[in-house]
Amino acid sequence: MNITVISGSTRNNSASYKTSLYLQQQLLSLDDSNDVSIFDLSTANLPMWEESLDLTTLSKPQSELEAADAFIFVVPEWHGMVPPALKNIFFLFTGVFRHKPAYIVTVSAGSGGRYPIQEMRSTVYKNTYLNFLPVNTVIDRVNSIIDEAGCYIGEKQFVANRVDEGLRLLLEYSKAFQTIRKSEIVLEKRFPNGV
Numbered sequence: 001m002n003i004t005v006i007s008g009s010t011r012n013n014s015a016s017y018k019t020s021l022y023l024q025q026q027l028l029s030l031d032d033s034n035d036v037s038i039f040d041l042s043t044a045n046l047p048m049w050e051e052s053l054d055l056t057t058l059s060k061p062q063s064e065l066e067a068a069d070a071f072i073f074v075v076p077e078w079h080g081m082v083p084p085a086l087k088n089i090f091f092l093f094t095g096v097f098r099h100k101p102a103y104i105v106t107v108s109a110g111s112g113g114r115y116p117i118q119e120m121r122s123t124v125y126k127n128t129y130l131n132f133l134p135v136n137t138v139i140d141r142v143n144s145i146i147d148e149a150g151c152y153i154g155e156k157q158f159v160a161n162r163v164d165e166g167l168r169l170l171l172e173y174s175k176a177f178q179t180i181r182k183s184e185i186v187l188e189k190r191f192p193n194g195v
């Protein structure tokens with residue numbers, strides 16, 4: 001399965017990136033035939049969307065995202081919100097997420113992380129046709145759970161167990177959605193946007 005982990009922070013050495021490393025390692029340990037890449041917004045160097053932007057200049061990241069069967073969104077809570085650079089990718093790459101499953105993992109240095117889940121779920125699905133798993137995972141006090149190398153250092157296994165469930169579900173959904181994407185009604189693309 002081809003899984004893309006989108007690290008939603010534009011900061012260097014972000015908690016989102018080290019969490020993405022951890023998720024990548026966990027997915028490979030579940031099945032090393034998985035192809036797991038990290039799409040890191042701190043190095044992707046993407047322009048902010050504007051009307052005059054020539055989207056054909058973004059064909060490389062577009063193809064990278066298009067190849068994914070499923071996504072994991074690692075979302076830091078910034079001012080109680082999803083960072084603008086992450087929302088921006090839904091303007092830049094409109095077709096790549098269509099009828100694919102996605103697992104949301106939020107991170108916070110403190111005890112945030114709930115608001116971005118609500119924001120992703122309430123606003124992102126419509127035109128993207130993304131399918132968010134019914135489970136998501138909040139990683140509070142992320143610096144005491146995952147270290148710089150993406151290793152789990154939490155004293156308790158609670159977050160690790162949550163992540164394990166989320167990743168296993170994502171892999172099962174990925175298989176099912178490959179079938180769904182080949183169905184007549186999906187291929188028909190009757191409406192460009194959801195309602």
Ligand SMILES: Cc1cc2nc3c(=O)[nH]c(=O)nc-3n(C[C@H](O)[C@H](O)[C@H](O)COP(=O)(O)O)c2cc1C
Nearest residue numbers: 009011014015016076077078079080108109110112
């Ligand atoms: C601009 C900005 C706003 C932030 N706002 C919040 C917030 O509202 N709630 C919260 O729990 N943490 C907040 N934080 C702290 C993040 O939780 C912290 O930076 C954490 O490491 C996740 O972000 P990162 O992936 O960029 O490292 C904020 C951080 C930044 C840079």
